[in-house]
Amino acid sequence: MKQGTIVALASGAGRAGVAVIRVSGPGAGAALTALTGRSLPPPRVATLAALSEPSTSEELDQALALWFPAPASFTGEDVAELHVHGGPAVVEGVIAACLGVGARPAEPGEFTRRAFENGKLDLAEAEGLADLVEAETEGQRRQALRQAKGALSAVYEGWRAQLIEAAALIEAEIDFPDEDLPGALAQRAAPILQALTADMARHLADHRGERVREGYRIAIIGPPNAGKSSLLNALAKREAAIVSDIPGTTRDVVEVRLVLDGFPVWIADTAGLREAADAIEAEGVRRALARAEGADVRIGVVEAGTEAPASLLAALQPNDLLVHSKADLADPLPFSAFQGEASGSANSHLPLSGGEREGVVELTVSAITGKGMAALEAQLAQRVADALGREEAPTLTRARHRRLVEEARAALVRALSRLADAPELAAEDVRVAASAIGRLTGRIDVEDLLDEIFLSFCIGK
């Protein structure tokens, strides 16, 4: 960890009513007294102060000064916070004055890094804080705040405690094998490891956290000229993709970001599905199908009155949408009994042309007149809310978490498979798992783990 006293603008750059400048480190108090020309204000009380450049005594601003003595501060160090008028020259002048009395410019993330090093927050909490700063939607804010307050860390710390308990049982067996009851202690570890493996598998299967952070993914697919790009533009309420009556207009994936039900959503328009005329279009079709496959929901588009081609039906999954487009031009034949268009509601019970596809919801829409668009948006918002809106156990939110939980789970599967025959190897597997989970919060390394194992082992025996 780099030492010293650091200073930085904590609020956004540019003109603002107020800007917040933060100083952290052993020299924070000296910087504050040098700039205000008087003794430190009482801790955690906003105090009006005139700030001057110590070397020239030139007044820089009237500011609010706050003093947070260590360890009761964000970083755990002495921290001074200056709320100055948010003009660039004021900010520059005050930061220059701090540099003049021995502070140095903070590196990106250095305040949070110090908070981590001083045990103020763990890695998962720091990531939650970073997400909170980045949060653009309500759903992202809720999730980031939960993680910053330690909800995800609590799950991982709970797992680690159980892993240590299981490891202690196995280690005890190795060190003091019971002649009468061979393997008895190690076998007591088995149900713990089994339950943890199941917990981790559930955790890995849940993609909500990543979707809330990165965006729910919707793909629009269908034959050329079906009106896919027009539909994207109608949903985005801007001309994001080129529309023309030439089939094969869209060749690449065109993505638009929306907010539905408080969650971020990526809607992708794709190339029309057909036998491609050239290599570029073939690549476009390949990307269209790949995007559809990876999406959380697909919107199949066919012109009203035409049959959905087999290539489209094959790409649709249960709970997807099939939109009959250009409803202003034609009725959605062959669905003569279809009433959804008039009422604006969806119908999931009609047979699809060209073969059945269970559970696909059909809608009739005109991108030109806007007819049916509200119903389509409602269907999409409902899917987003169903997928992301439930408040259950905290979910992993980053690839880093996924990688480490996968590593831990794989190690536990190995441990279980050789617990009976090779408890030494199983113990090592459990240590690998505990270390992977420990790296999620960053609070622990293997040395600490061995200490803990040893401590609980001593108590047990």
Ligand SMILES: Nc1nc2c(ncn2[C@@H]2O[C@H](COP(=O)(O)OP(=O)(O)OP(=O)(O)O)[C@@H](O)[C@H]2O)c(=O)[nH]1
């Ligand atoms: N009347 C009417 N025309 C529409 C509607 N939606 C799209 N069109 C027209 O249909 C043609 C094709 O529309 P696009 O949105 O480019 O179709 P696409 O599916 O993206 O086509 P490709 O990119 O070639 O696969 C254009 O001439 C649009 O103006 C609609 O709701 N009503």
Ligand SMILES: [Mg+2]
């Ligand atoms: Mg298009």
